[in-house]
Amino acid sequence: MSTTTQPMHPAGIDEIAVQVAGLKRRYGQRTVIQGLNLRIHRGEFVALLGESGCGKTTLLRALAGLDAIDGGRIDGPAQPAVVFQEPRLIPWDPLWRNVSLGLDDKSGKPLAQAALEEVGLGGRSEDWPRNLSGGQAQRVALARALVREPRLLLLDEPFAALDALTRIRMHALVRQLLARHRPGVLLVTHDVDEAIVLADRILVMRDGAIASDHRVAPEAAHHRAHPAAEALRTQLLAELGVASADALH
Numbered sequence: 001m002s003t004t005t006q007p008m009h010p011a012g013i014d015e016i017a018v019q020v021a022g023l024k025r026r027y028g029q030r031t032v033i034q035g036l037n038l039r040i041h042r043g044e045f046v047a048l049l050g051e052s053g054c055g056k057t058t059l060l061r062a063l064a065g066l067d068a069i070d071g072g073r074i075d076g077p078a079q080p081a082v083v084f085q086e087p088r089l090i091p092w093d094p095l096w097r098n099v100s101l102g103l104d105d106k107s108g109k110p111l112a113q114a115a116l117e118e119v120g121l122g123g124r125s126e127d128w129p130r131n132l133s134g135g136q137a138q139r140v141a142l143a144r145a146l147v148r149e150p151r152l153l154l155l156d157e158p159f160a161a162l163d164a165l166t167r168i169r170m171h172a173l174v175r176q177l178l179a180r181h182r183p184g185v186l187l188v189t190h191d192v193d194e195a196i197v198l199a200d201r202i203l204v205m206r207d208g209a210i211a212s213d214h215r216v217a218p219e220a221a222h223h224r225a226h227p228a229a230e231a232l233r234t235q236l237l238a239e240l241g242v243a244s245a246d247a248l249h
């Protein structure tokens, strides 16, 4: 069973970050995405859940312009910002240069320094990627993504490789950063609780399309044990084919 509702986006936000209509993507004879529709506004945080292999990364790569599409339309920025599971930093460039990649050095360096400051690494701009922890490296990747004030930010499981405490700190940081920069965000994750904590809307992908679209009530995002969070978690796990009791183990 799925609940396909068209939730309201937060008040005052009407600029579209990306709009997808009738998207189709094939690998050889195999159709992975078929007739997918999606709209994300600026300032809106959308999480995408779905069983392994359902096509989440394929969708993200299409939105990122990394892969061609076989049908439909994507109306959005040609080069949105992307953060992957691994930070993908250039080892022989200091942090500021990693963050200002593609910008010219003169204007890029102060922008990169300000972005590093924002992610709590203000004193480290001349340092090297090899000297960073996993969480710090991922903060540099976030700074690099936000330094150009993107209209659309794509996050492909960016916190999956981090330990639980670092992940919680990253969630708080991401919320702060996004409140300031207000891109539209699409987060691919396997973590139902991460989706509830971070997202305004949660989409479940199935059979190559968006099967359901859930608005996250603010009280559910702020309190894990709130009945609204419990109800949404149970609903999402059921849609993903996992009983809630199994998810605890």
Ligand SMILES: Nc1ncnc2c1ncn2[C@@H]1O[C@H](COP(=O)(O)OP(=O)(O)OP(=O)(O)O)[C@@H](O)[C@H]1O
Pocket (backbone or CB within 6 Å): 027, 032, 050, 051, 052, 053, 054, 055, 056, 057, 058, 059
């Ligand atoms: N380059 C490729 N060539 C052929 N098939 C591919 C390719 N990339 C992905 N696929 C197939 O497309 C389907 C969707 O893959 P995708 O990586 O988008 O799934 P996913 O939902 O992101 O999975 P996961 O949650 O496990 O990361 C899978 O069946 C996969 O085998």
